[in-house]
Amino acid sequence: MTTRDAFLAKIRAAQPAARPRPELPIFPSPEGDLQTRFIAALTTMGGTTAHAHSLAEVKEMIAARFGADAVVASAVPGLEGTRVLTPDTAPASLQDVDVGVVRGRFGVAETGSAWFSEDEYVVNSIGYLVQHLVVLLDPAQLVDGLQQVYRRPDFESARYAVLVTGPSATADIEGVLIRGAQGVRSLTVVWIQ
Amino acid sequence: MTKTVRIDHAKAAGAFLQKADHVAFHDKRLWDLRSKRDAQAHGIPEWEALRNLASGIKEHTLSNLADYIAQFADQAGKNGVVVHFAADAEEHNAIVYKLMSERGMTTLVKSKSMLTDECYMRDYLEPRGITVMETDLGERIQQLDHQDPSHMVVPAVHKLRADVAELFGKTIGTDPKNSDIHYLAESQRMNTRPYFVREKTAGMTGCNFAVAETGTVVVCTNEGNADLSANVPPLHIASIGIEKLIPTIADLGVFVRMLSRSALGSPITQYTSHFRAPRPGTEMHFILVDNGRSERLALEDFWYSLKCIRCGACMNTCPVYRRSGGLSYGGTYSGPIGAIINPTYDLKRYSSLPFASTLNGSCTNVCPTKVNIHEQIYKWRAVIAERHEVPFVKQEVLKMAGRLLASPTLYRATVASLGGALKRLPNFVLYNPLNIWGRGRDLPEAPAETFHEWYKKNRKPAK
Secondary structure (H helix, E strand, O other), rough: OOHHHHHHHHHHHHHHOOOOOOOOOOOOOOOHHHHHHHHHHHHHHHOOEEOOOOHHHHHHHHHHHHHOOOEEEEEEOOOOOOOOOOOOOHHHHHOOOOOEEEEEEEEEOOOOEEEEEEEHOHHHHHHHOOEEEEEEOOOOHEEOHHHHHOOOOOOHHHOOEEEOOHHHHHHHHOOOEEEOOOOOOOOEEEEEO | OOOOOOOOOOHHHHHOOOOOHHHHHHHHHHHHHHHHHHHHHHHOOOOHHHHHHHHHHHHHHOOOHHHOOOOOHHHHHOOOEEEEOOOOHHHHHHHHHHHHHHOOEEEEEEEEOHHHHHHEEEEEEHHHHHHHEEEEEHHHHHOOOOOOOOOOOOOOOOOHHHHHHHHHHHHHOOOOOOOHHHHHHHHHHHHHHHOOOOOOEEEOOOOOOEEEOOOEEEEEEOHHHHHHHHHHHEEEEEEEEHEEEEHHHHHHHHHHHHHHHHOOOOOOEEEEEOOOOOOOOOOEEEEEOOOOOOHHHHHOOOOOOOOOOOOOHHHHOOHHHHHHHOHHHHHOOOOHHHHHHHHHHHHOOOOOOOHHHOEEEHHHHHHOOOOHHHHHHHHHHHHHHHOOOHHHHHHHHHHHHHHHHHHHHHHHHHHHHHHHHHOOOOOOOOOOOOOOOOOOOOOOOOOOOOOEEEHHHHHHOOO
């Protein structure tokens, strides 16, 4: 097996003369308010949005849409599901969950994405193994675009970080869009403070 | 794979061209991706500035690659990740097998990776008792059909729904007569998802960007299958080509903005996932793979191909690729990027690929990292001609063309007679075995007079 030193030495010997590292500018933001841009982008990615004033209202919303007997796993403090989530919950145990409820740390207006780490998810598989995902997002926690997102320190501490934009999708057969490829079949962003 | 077999791109493309409905759909579907890419690019005023930045960051990183890999490996180690170094495909595959067999694991559930395709990893693991489950729909279709991916982003784009229905009927037990796409996709979902939660299963992902600063691996998917592969099993293996390195997290603000816009014309993939450290109680292993990349890095004219971020934009825009299908390139990588990458692995085998191009330069113009693809295609032709890898017929035609183009008198006489000749040419001239260019192409309308004749009539020569 190749050692690290031999591996690196071969690459070092092959490298062309060093090129300078470009400065990264911040480009001006497009017009329009952040929430409007977020909704426009999320819609093209197949996600939907709703409003709620309280967690109780979110709970009613879930019952109305997915049925009173839906299996719900919630990673949001104050909103109880039918399945208790702790960091020790086995990831595979969420395979029979109908609805996952999570709160994004922030949203991205440019792309309609919500940001999560293991802190928000509690069990990372909740974002993918459940059938439907409900994402709570505070409109005050919207950032302009990806260039701002990737200047945030959140990536340095998170073991796992993800930008989620709409439901799981594929267009691998004849370009026909299918929602719910391997992951969640639907994604709803609920605006709540 | 036999080393000495020369891929005959034109012949293989000819087989694809026989299937008129496939060709028409393929052409339309890929051009649609190109159009969507344009709409996204035009919506961002700084698009060209981003391309310059992406190119500059990649050239900087590649020219300091050993240091960045060392930084990445050190950082990943501090994060609790085990880093492996694989000189070639064989070492990569052996590491994967060792990690799994030592833990008694028998199933590998994975997201799409061009690198593991390049390493022919499934062919290595499966005879050794490992079940490999490709969970990307397109890649799964190709796995079940024992074919290379025909496109880097949409691996089964050369197939129509009826092909998939027939294949799934034979392999995963669906109704072969039912070619409803929702039914097919849902069947694959139901067939695949149980693998994520199986016992004795490891998860694998590829890597779109490896961030040296933090030791983070970034993976972009639309299905969320990388997140399932990495977040459910107790072992996550990421296979990483060394050209995936970038210096910092901030650089992702350039690359992630461009990747899916260039690939599919969407602002971002549904999931952009950043893996830095294992979940508590689980293992994360990174395999850094060279497999010919350092040799390419040393090639003065060709190292720029390592800037490629595998978006497929060059394939979608290429008129030759759209009409010949990815399988005709005979290797893991197809299209314009395949035409410049594959010859670095095996010049003889892939010597026809740089000729599968009109040199129109569109590939270079849409490339988000400004790889000078068409210039490299041209340079490969020179290398291939020098090493006498050009087939005899093509050599003879090029010699004739060379004589013709070198003599203005001969050229004008030929062109002047061509107008009449084109109209009268019987098919055997067009389809004779010496005329490679004529195959699969229609004769153009000949103008009534040549430019030279028109010029003589309308302009007085300068005194």
